[in-house]
Amino acid sequence: MKNKFYITTPIYYVNDQPHIGHAYTTVIADVLARYYRQKLGDDNVYFLTGTDEHGVKVAESAAKQKITPQKFTDNISQQFKDAWQKLDIKYNDFIRTTEDRHQKIVVNILNQLKQTKTPQGNDVLYEADYQGLYCVGCEKFITEAELVDGQCPDHKRKPEKLVEKNWFFRLGDFLPAIKKAIEADQLIIYPPGRKKEVLGLINKQNMPDFSISRPVKSVAWGIDLPWDKEQKVYVWVDALSNYITALGYPDKELYQKFWPADIQLLALDILKFHALYWPAILMVLDIPLPKGLYIHGFFKINGQKMSKSLGNVVSPNDLVKQYGSEVTKYLILSQFSFGSESDIKINDFPAKYNADLVNGLGNLINRLTNMIEQYLDGDIGLTKKDLEKSLNISKFLSNINQEIEELNFKLALLKIWNIISTVNEEIDKNKPWELAKNNDQQKLKKLLQDWTKYLYNIAVSLQPFMPQTAEHILKILTAKQIKKPVKPLFPRIN
Numbered sequence: 001m002k003n004k005f006y007i008t009t010p011i012y013y014v015n016d017q018p019h020i021g022h023a024y025t026t027v028i029a030d031v032l033a034r035y036y037r038q039k040l041g042d043d044n045v046y047f048l049t050g051t052d053e054h055g056v057k058v059a060e061s062a063a064k065q066k067i068t069p070q071k072f073t074d075n076i077s078q079q080f081k082d083a084w085q086k087l088d089i090k091y092n093d094f095i096r097t098t099e100d101r102h103q104k105i106v107v108n109i110l111n112q113l114k115q116t117k118t119p120q121g122n123d124v125l126y127e128a129d130y131q132g133l134y135c136v137g138c139e140k141f142i143t144e145a146e147l148v149d150g151q152c153p154d155h156k157r158k159p160e161k162l163v164e165k166n167w168f169f170r171l172g173d174f175l176p177a178i179k180k181a182i183e184a185d186q187l188i189i190y191p192p193g194r195k196k197e198v199l200g201l202i203n204k205q206n207m208p209d210f211s212i213s214r215p216v217k218s219v220a221w222g223i224d225l226p227w228d229k230e231q232k233v234y235v236w237v238d239a240l241s242n243y244i245t246a247l248g249y250p251d252k253e254l255y256q257k258f259w260p261a262d263i264q265l266l267a268l269d270i271l272k273f274h275a276l277y278w279p280a281i282l283m284v285l286d287i288p289l290p291k292g293l294y295i296h297g298f299f300k301i302n303g304q305k306m307s308k309s310l311g312n313v314v315s316p317n318d319l320v321k322q323y324g325s326e327v328t329k330y331l332i333l334s335q336f337s338f339g340s341e342s343d344i345k346i347n348d349f350p351a352k353y354n355a356d357l358v359n360g361l362g363n364l365i366n367r368l369t370n371m372i373e374q375y376l377d378g379d380i381g382l383t384k385k386d387l388e389k390s391l392n393i394s395k396f397l398s399n400i401n402q403e404i405e406e407l408n409f410k411l412a413l414l415k416i417w418n419i420i421s422t423v424n425e426e427i428d429k430n431k432p433w434e435l436a437k438n439n440d441q442q443k444l445k446k447l448l449q450d451w452t453k454y455l456y457n458i459a460v461s462l463q464p465f466m467p468q469t470a471e472h473i474l475k476i477l478t479a480k481q482i483k484k485p486v487k488p489l490f491p492r493i494n
């Protein structure tokens, strides 16, 4: 029986402002964290997010703005925090890779990598020259085959030719063990298509070793390599380690309690690093692998990847301004099934809002509370206990919970909205206003009670997704006197 839940998002690069892609991952993590807090208790859930603050691109952007990289990262990191606050994201910790607490542990981890041998008895780390094409936009080396018209397809810029000394991580020696762990679902990679892709990658290619450091002259903004002052740590050891440095690896209580992570969320762009580099690092440290990597789809805008360099970024702040945090989360999560790649259709949001929130949930709340106020003087005749007893009416909640645990958020919401529609239809069909006219009090009260129980269940099922809305509805339904809300929860927009 699982009694703790540790969930992580990637730590986002500070060279980009928070956009709806980052928001999607973070909202999913928030929904799951809220769900498991209810199930396991607040103390048994840990939700980590943060920002990835080193690298060439950060130094470049800071120089452009004529500020120090630290100042630059302070600004953008704060923008991520602000965006999450506006979206009502309740994380337990926000780690920044420029923090001392992170850097100190990364240095320990590097020293461990340096001292350890691979299963085949080789040094894990070795020095060599690296030659290749490097895209500063991606912060990674890129192959000829990946170029389109001589440019990085994502950043529309020409890669640089690089020859330099790097320290390398001998990845190849770990691949057999990683393959075994993935095949046995000891490290789950979900959805199954992504697992297949990773296994294909291990089987097919001669996976190159990866750089863990680059010369100071190429990467000025980073953690010093402890044994070679001419080198700075290069992204992945620094970035991936955040998942354990934030917990205080190796000896802090949080680490003991929460590692291994239950769910690590990410998109396809960084799957290779999480599915191959990360397990290899953990194997050197001789600590358990995460239980699962969960790969969601990539939002595209008109078929193109969203990125600052392409100028097609959708900001979650704008959506929150227009719809509020609750509805924004609903609109984002109800668009895609987890794992599917699709175009985001921001233009459909107003119609969806009016249909689902205004005419659906909002209408149900208004008419039901209005009738209870009008016909029963606000006294529905159900105690809080009665309502609690009605929980899981027709297995509704357990059904939704199962969908959440399987990361089928779109389906969970669809099922909740099906019930909302059904109750709205039942009201139309049973015409309670006629029962009131004919003085059929008994039948009227029974119907209103049934619908109240359903609305109560709907509110509870919404808690992980729309916590404020859920709380608001529960407050209305458990008040001494049920009253129609003075202001509608979801005003119509034109």
Ligand code: ME8
Pocket (backbone or CB within 6 Å): 009, 010, 011, 012, 013, 014, 016, 020, 021, 022, 024, 025, 052, 239, 240, 241, 242, 265, 266, 267, 268, 269, 270, 297, 298, 299, 300, 305, 306
């Ligand atoms: O890769 N659609 O940071 P990053 C959906 N710092 N999700 C998206 C998205 C989109 N268009 N764009 C970004 C990095 N994401 C590294 C990670 S982790 C140790 C280091 C989300 O700012 C998605 O989760 O590029 C993706 O994997 C992540 O942001 C990449 O964020």
